[in-house]
Amino acid sequence: MTASDGRLVGDLAKAIDESDFAWSLVLVGEDQRDKLAALTGDLLGKPSSNGDGKQITSGYAYWGIGPTIAWAHACADPFYLVMKQSLDSFTRRWGRVRGRVGEGFHHVSFGVGTGHKDRLILEHLLEHNQDLLYLPVDMSSEMLRLGTREATHRVGPRGHRVVPVQLDFSITDNLAELRDLVHRLVGDEPVLYSLLGNTLANFDHDDELLANLTALARPQDRFLLEVATTEALSDDLARDAVEEYSRSRAYREFVTSALLHNTDLTITVDAVQFRGSVEGDRALKVKVVYQNQTGDDILMMLPDRTRVAFPDRDTIRLYLTRKYARRALDGIVRAAGMRKVTGTHSDFAVPRSAQGFGMDLLLLAPGDPVPAPRPDDDVARVIWEN
């Protein structure tokens, strides 16, 4: 880089910092046309009555300004318990964990969302590191804009220390690039990565995603993970979980917003269905599907003018989420090559929520190479099993 290039970057940073106008500099990591092609591909799936054919994978559910606004609405809806509780209780839970983070950290946030949580994290990290670099990573540029503004409003860091990155973090190659970028920017200084708001649960191969994301962490780095949890697994509890999600109208509007904005379907929220199940011994799983209940075969059009058949009774999976069994968490963390530094749990203190549903916030560090001992609760289970 020549001296004049360096001056250009410096001037740009200065111009942004000193302007009243809300400029923001975003690094766009992917060609958005490819993303649209991928979405089209996902919507071309075979007919299926249970959401296993056509789907909108995580990331696309938040992609674009419509879904972004719908998400912000859903988060504010008191009936959408998981997010509401997650946001409300985050201050307290983060308060219990942050003491173990250490000083001099930078912050890379996977999936900013509304940015409320990142704001609390930044507040704390800035106390120890005025020169902190903040990299929110999200697939949706609108979400990045919204979340980053909320996260940095008034608390700093200075404008040019904020580098929003538009990128699909579920793609392994993207992560390799991101890792290089981050390491170039921060050198050997420690980074706090975060994946909050039960985002992990939205992915089909959540274990793989977590392993890929945590692989970015070096020994000096930490990883903050937040997931929705359940004390026990049973079909009854799966029904309770479904019940919890289906209560919120704003949530239904959010899950359908991707269809509304990416297809020409006439959306009726009543066609949104929730299907709960138990996923092995690790989680309760909730699939949100949109079913063609019009009685006719429909042709829907995508933004690139592709026409896709949507036969009667066919479904599109709109969203996938889970509540992880608390006792499966250790295994999930270990499988991702991490160890738990500390963690905190909070139950939903809401009368209508099922017993044992809550949120867990875990602070992780790259695991030791030694094989982990048998999980502790195994002994407890062996002793009390029939």
Next chain:
Amino acid sequence: MTRVAITALTFGALAVAMALGVSWLVVSPPGERWEPAVNSLALLAGITGIFAERWASQREQRNQALDSIRLEMARNRETLDGEAFNATGSRARRVYPRLVQSAVDTALSSGSLSPHRDADLIDLLHRWRTAVASVNRRLELTEMLVFTSPSDEKAEQFHAALHSATSFFQGVRTLLDETQAYVSSR
């Protein structure tokens, strides 16, 4: 052996005396029948009296045993419903109260229950005894592991395992329900 001999001798003598009494009654002239009649009736009363007394004392013993089992079951119920075994209660380290079984032990060993009439009950009580011994043993292990672990997490894990739907503990609750229902119907 001596016991059998003494029993045989006692009942043999009584039977012979009875037979003699009856034949005396038959052969004595009509005017002198009072004495053999009184004699035979006294012997009859003696013989039935022995059985009546035995029967009454056995019944009393059985009732006593059932009463104390009922009391013991009620106490165990209180323990299980108490704060220590409450699923939503405190998850801190603690010494758990134990289930008791001394009345059941006594009833089984004293022979106050009849092997014929009470066969089902005896079977149920044996199962209950085994379950209680097993629970108490598991509680002991739990306390030992929880108290020797430096982290509070252990206590939470055991709490969860103890109250999980598939826990051995749930089986004990059901067995107690069954036993209590059975004993109170007797």
